[in-house]
Amino acid sequence: MKLGELTERLFIEGVLRNYLGKRPPFSRLGFPDDAVDFLPLAPRIVVSVDASSIASVKLPWRSLGDAAWAIATGAVSDHIAKGSRPAYALVSLGLSPDLDLSEAKAIVRGLSEAFNYYGVSWVGGDTNSSRDPWISVTMIGFTTAKRPPPRSGARPGDAVVVTGRYGAMGYVALRGVEEASRTTWVVEKTRRPLVDVRVGTVIALNYKSIHASMDVSDGLGFTIMEISRLSGVGFRVEKPPLVFKEVYELCEGRLQCLYELSLNGGEEYGVVMTVSKEGLGNVVEDLESYGVEYEVIGEVVEGSGLKLEGVNKVAIYGWDQFGGYVKSA
The missing domain is CATH 3.90.650.10 (PurM-like C-terminal domain)
Structure with missing residues (x-):
């Protein structure tokens, strides 16, 4: 079955929702709402967006699930370098209507496996139609660092x-x-x-x-x-x-x-x-x-x-x- 033979709602409710994490503690919003709310886990909140076409990370020996894992890992990495512990992910998917349903499930499963590995809860996102499939991850994390280190702060003698x-x-x-x-x-x-x-x-x-x-x-x-x-x-x-x-x-x-x-x-x-x-x-x-x-x-x-x-x-x-x-x- 191709994605084009399904409706967006059936794909979201029949496939995607099975991979979403638990609703954050004390939240009032969650699937199927278009937003999620949560309490901060540390004084400073860190937010990033990391997007990539699947083709750009699809090495010949990587499956679609592996490619999705790589994109999720890149989003986690942005936080680690700033002293942030990533906690929640919002994912936008651009998928072709001609994509086989099994391939779409492999992408979603690869994302879910990566988030589970890193202890990140996948709490929502969006789906889109795109001839060139892509994944965008908005990652929300928390840090106790009052001044997360930037790229631009290196000093002679360091x-x-x-x-x-x-x-x-x-x-x-x-x-x-x-x-x-x-x-x-x-x-x-x-x-x-x-x-x-x-x-x-x-x-x-x-x-x-x-x-x-x-x-x-x-x-x-x-x-x-x-x-x-x-x-x-x-x-x-x-x-x-x-x-x-x-x-x-x-x-x-x-x-x-x-x-x-x-x-x-x-x-x-x-x-x-x-x-x-x-x-x-x-x-x-x-x-x-x-x-x-x-x-x-x-x-x-x-x-x-x-x-x-x-x-x-x-x-x-x-x-x-x-x-x-x-x-x-």
């Missing part, structure tokens, strides 16, 4: 802390989708990207010491360059971030190779933080106590751009929604 592991999506970006699809470890590590929500807790606890932060959604090198541009500072990187063991083996420990694969890519969803020297000890202690993978890769300096110690210049590519992988530096 240490540069990077969470997560890198290299798999860099392999896709530099070696191509066809070769990546034949590489088992790349497929396994990129099918459903993950966010470590514990990083958000560390940021909220240490917001006074974290001057800038940004999630790695469009490539680690691009993220560093963006913080550099917005903050009016430079970055001196003295060592690569943590990479997957397969990347280290592939590069045979060569720095040039490690930088090329780790700085390019996207959808790794670690976080780049610039941290005051005085606060670095506490940040590191909290990251380790929560079991978060991280590396201190360098420091913020006067000037602009990215300087890599010990290697030749590395071309930096970032993901652009209109241009695909485009050169940043």
